Amino acid sequence: MYDVVISGAGPSGSHCAKILAEAGYRVALIEKNTNWRKPCGGSVSSRVIKLYPEMKKLNTPKIVGAKLYSAEYHLLEYNRADNLYSTVVDRLEFDNLIRNVAIDAGAELFDRNFSFDFISKEGNFIGIKTKSNEGVKEFFGKILILADGMGSRLAIKSGLRSKWKVEDITIAKAAIFEGENKLDEKYIRVYFQHYKGYAWIFPMGEQQFNIGCGTSASGNLKHNVNELFNEFLKEPKIKELIPDLNCKVIWSGAYPLPANGVLVNSLFANNLMLIGDTAGFVSPINGEGIYQSIFSAGAAAEVAIEALELQDYSITILRKYKKHPNVKQIIRNFKAKLAARDFFSEDQGKNLNEMFERAEKDKVYRDKVLGMFFSKD
């Protein structure tokens, strides 16, 4: 019997496992495939770098600002005023680094195990069943944590949430390129679009960069993300930055992400918590979800530790997860961002365009607009 069984060893599952293992608890971390590179822009907040000094080994760029563009290419530029920096990672390397930190802390990783069902007793979930090369395995735990992302089957089986509707998600494509470019390696670039969605160019160092785009909500029904991606590459302003359209594509993939904020009514049940993408911890405005997933994982781990100390795994204790200050702050922040997204994308991005145009000339106004996109670390 494990103290905690975690399904999914992405950033949220691995971080949760690390904290629990460091506190001396027995943790099973179940992962379907550690060789999977999740389709992602790979932009990682300084908040995560603070938690994982091991990331220095990855030798990724130091990003000290962002250039945000409206659909008409008005620019809102952000430069950090502190000494911190964010970065851009290759998700395969990053996910494996965080997993290995969890394993070093004592978590037991079960790779090539696909979680497909719960083990239930008297109406409670007491374990997770997986399929592996050795057949079906059963992992019993006092607490179960679902961190297996957007596609989590167990989240639906738990009854805590239903299948995603098309208007609740963003559909995004990302690709890693290598070749000559005129990108400033210190800035990430985000391009808000005429359609409900955005595109990005993130420098990765050594002539590599990540380009992607995504559509949200009603935009998913009107557009094809592959076509949008190809059109974005052909935009004259983008060709100025990346003149060589024959740049080598090292990798590409498409994947959905939650688009409407945290699923506040789906976070816990007796013996069970949902963290990261599984529970909607992704910013509705730009798809950033790595740090929020990791923070939700930290909050769930703290509550799990309290429950294990008290030997009470019921909702009486686990509901504290929803009330954790970090979770409350993310929920609040996403609600504001969701409202802003709808306003920005009205009239084919006209509102955002006007805001950025005015911000180009008026510094006081610009600082206010920047506050809508960037919060202090």
Ligand SMILES: Cc1cc2nc3c(=O)[nH]c(=O)nc-3n(C[C@H](O)[C@H](O)[C@H](O)COP(=O)(O)OP(=O)(O)OC[C@H]3O[C@@H](n4cnc5c(N)ncnc54)[C@H](O)[C@@H]3O)c2cc1C
């Ligand atoms: C195209 C795209 C671009 C993005 N760009 C950014 C970005 O630049 N910056 C940012 O901060 N966020 C970005 N995000 C969001 C970010 O990827 C997620 O918020 C983050 O990965 C969430 O981490 P997680 O651990 O909750 O879930 P995931 O990273 O999805 O991890 C889930 C893990 O569970 C495993 N798993 C799934 N099903 C099972 C199963 N049945 N059994 C066992 N294991 C299973 C998976 O293999 C995976 O390892 C992007 C997302 C997409 C789709």
